[in-house]
Amino acid sequence: MRVLALAVPLLLAPVAAEAAAIDGRELGLVWALPFVGILLSIALMPLAAPGFWHHHYGKVSAAWGAAFLIPFALVFGLPKAGGEVAFVLVQEYVPFIVLLLALYTTGGGVLLKGTLVGTPATNTALLAIGTALASVMGTTGASMLLIRPVLRANAFRQRKLHTFVFFIFLVSNIGGSLTPIGDPPLYLGFLKGVSFFWPTVNLFWPFLFCAVILLALYYAIDSWAWAREKPVVPDTGAREPLTVEGWVNVALIGVVVAGVLMQGMWKPGDVTILGETVGFERVVAILLFLAVTGASMALTPQALREANGFAWGAMAEVAKLFAAIFLCMGPVLAILKAGPEGAAAALVALTADANGQPIPWVYFWLTGTLSSFLDNAPTYLVFFNLAGGDPAYLMTQGALTLAAISAGAVFMGANSYIGNAPNFMVKAIVEENGVRMPSFFGYCGWACVFLLPLFVMVTLLFF
Numbered sequence: 001m002r003v004l005a006l007a008v009p010l011l012l013a014p015v016a017a018e019a020a021a022i023d024g025r026e027l028g029l030v031w032a033l034p035f036v037g038i039l040l041s042i043a044l045m046p047l048a049a050p051g052f053w054h055h056h057y058g059k060v061s062a063a064w065g066a067a068f069l070i071p072f073a074l075v076f077g078l079p080k081a082g083g084e085v086a087f088v089l090v091q092e093y094v095p096f097i098v099l100l101l102a103l104y105t106t107g108g109g110v111l112l113k114g115t116l117v118g119t120p121a122t123n124t125a126l127l128a129i130g131t132a133l134a135s136v137m138g139t140t141g142a143s144m145l146l147i148r149p150v151l152r153a154n155a156f157r158q159r160k161l162h163t164f165v166f167f168i169f170l171v172s173n174i175g176g177s178l179t180p181i182g183d184p185p186l187y188l189g190f191l192k193g194v195s196f197f198w199p200t201v202n203l204f205w206p207f208l209f210c211a212v213i214l215l216a217l218y219y220a221i222d223s224w225a226w227a228r229e230k231p232v233v234p235d236t237g238a239r240e241p242l243t244v245e246g247w248v249n250v251a252l253i254g255v256v257v258a259g260v261l262m263q264g265m266w267k268p269g270d271v272t273i274l275g276e277t278v279g280f281e282r283v284v285a286i287l288l289f290l291a292v293t294g295a296s297m298a299l300t301p302q303a304l305r306e307a308n309g310f311a312w313g314a315m316a317e318v319a320k321l322f323a324a325i326f327l328c329m330g331p332v333l334a335i336l337k338a339g340p341e342g343a344a345a346a347l348v349a350l351t352a353d354a355n356g357q358p359i360p361w362v363y364f365w366l367t368g369t370l371s372s373f374l375d376n377a378p379t380y381l382v383f384f385n386l387a388g389g390d391p392a393y394l395m396t397q398g399a400l401t402l403a404a405i406s407a408g409a410v411f412m413g414a415n416s417y418i419g420n421a422p423n424f425m426v427k428a429i430v431e432e433n434g435v436r437m438p439s440f441f442g443y444c445g446w447a448c449v450f451l452l453p454l455f456v457m458v459t460l461l462f463f
Contacts, residue, residue, distance in 0.1 A: 022084055022330055024338030026076075031331035034068035038324050039373060042418060043440035057317065061324035068328045084330060086274035092378065093326045095282060096184070097319055100140055100421055102256050102289040102296075107144025108310040109249035109300035114242035117233055118154035120222040123163055124215055126150050127170050131211050134175030135182035137253050143172045143422040148309050151433050156234050159225035164430050164437060165446050166218040170211065172422035173414035177207045177407065180264070181257055183420070185371075185380030185409035190264045192384065193391030194402070202403045206462050210411060210454060217450060248299045252292050259288045314428035318421055322375075325418065329374050336370070336382045351386060358387055361463040364404035368412030368455065372419045380409040404463045411455065415447040416440070
C-alpha cells in the first residue's frame with residue numbers, strides 16, 4: 001500500500017485535482033486489465049504462492065493500483081488522475097471502509113456465551129437468526145456478531161466447511177435484502193430517494209424463497225455430514241444457558257444504524273473535500289462511525305474481545321485489498337455508465353427490448369453477474385441510472401425493474417468472495433481460526449452448484 005500512499009499526495013499536491021469521475025466514453029476495454037489483474041491475484045496467488053500472498057498481499061494490491069493510476073496519469077494528465085483518486089477516496093472508499101470498521105468493531109464486541117453444540121438443528125437455527133438479523137443490523141454487523149459463535153459451536157466437528165459457505169450465502173448476503181440498512185446497494189437506493197420499506201415489500205417473496213430453500217438445503221447437507229462423521233460431542237459438564245455480553249456494543253450498533261438513516265433524512269447542504277462535493281450529512285456520519293469505533297474499543301473489556309477471538313487481521317485484509325479494487329474498478333464502472341456511448345455498448349443494449357422497454361430478468365442477471373466481481377453498491381447505481389434513475393417512477397411503474405436490480409445486486413454478491421465485503425471478512429476470520437476455506441474459484445464452484453440454479457428459479461418466478 002506504500003505505492004498508493006505515495007501516489008496520492010504526488011497526484012494531489014503539484015496540481016489541482018479535477019473533481020470529476022472518469023468519462024467512460026474516453027476509455028477502451030484495455031483499462032479494465034488492472035482490475036482483472038487484482039481479481040486474478042486474489043483468486044490464484046493464495047493457491048500458487050500462499051506464503052508470499054499472506055505476507056505481501058498489501059504490496060500486490062498496491063502494485064495493481066499503481067498499474068492503473070500511473071498509465072492513467074500519463075495518458076490523461078495529473079489533474080485527471082488526482083481527480084479520480086479524490087473521487088474514489090471521498091465518494092466511495094472512505095465512507096465504505098469507515099462504516100465497515102464501525103460494524104466490525106462493534107460486532108466483535110458482542111459475545112454470545114453459553115453451550116452451543118453444532119448439530120444440524122442448532123447450525124440451521126443460527127443461520128436462520130443471522131439471515132433475519134442481517135436486514136436489521138446489516139450483513140457486516142450480523143456476520144461479525146454470529147461468525148465466532150458458529151465457529152465455537154462447530155469446533156469439535158471435522159466436516160464443517162459447508163457451514164461457513166452457507167453462512168456467507170445467507171447471513172452475509174441474501175439476509176440483507178429487506179432494508180437499506182441490510183446491504184450497501186439498497187442504502188444507495190435509499191439515498192437516491194427509494195423509500196425505506198420499499199425493499200421490504202417488493203423483495204420479501206424473493207428473499208423468503210431463497211432463504212427457505214438454502215436453509216433446507218443446508219440442513220440436509222449438514223445432517224448428511226453429521227451422519228457420515230458421527231462426531232463425538234465434547235462433555236463440558238453442565239450446559240451453560242445462552243447469554244449476551246457486551247450490550248454497550250449492541251447500543252453502539254444502534255447508533256450506527258441511526259447514522260445510516262440520518263444520511264437519508266437530513267440534508268443540511270454540501271461541502272467540498274479534495275475538490276469533491278459531498279453532503280455534509282455524510283461527513284457527520286463518517287465522524288460518528290469513527291466515534292463509535294473508538295467508543296467500542298474503549299468501553300469493551302479486553303477479556304471479552306479475547307474470549308470472542310477478536311483480531312484485526314480480517315479488517316486489515318479487506319481495507320488493503322478493497323483500496324485497490326475500488327481504484328481499479330473505476331474504469332470498468334465508467335465504461336458501463338457511458339451506456340451506448342461506451343465500449344460496453346453491446347452489453348448495455350441487452351437491457352431493453354425492441355420498443356425500448358426494460359427487460360427485468362436481463363437487469364437481474366447483468367446487475368447480479370457484475371455485482372459478483374465488482375463492488376455491488378456502485379454496480380447497483382449504474383443500472384439504477386441506466387433504468388432511468390427516477391425513484392418515483394422506478395418504485396411504481398418500474399417496480400419490477402428496480403426489484404430485479406436490487407435483488408441482483410444483493411443476492412449475487414454471494415457468488416464470489418469479493419462480491420460483498422463481509423464475504424471476505426468471514427473467510428479471513430474462519431481461516432484465522434484454523435479452518436481452511438475454499439479457494440476463490442472453489443468458492444465460486446459452490447456458488448455455481450447451489451446459487452445459480454436458485455437464481456434461475458427466482459428469474460422464472462419473479463422476473
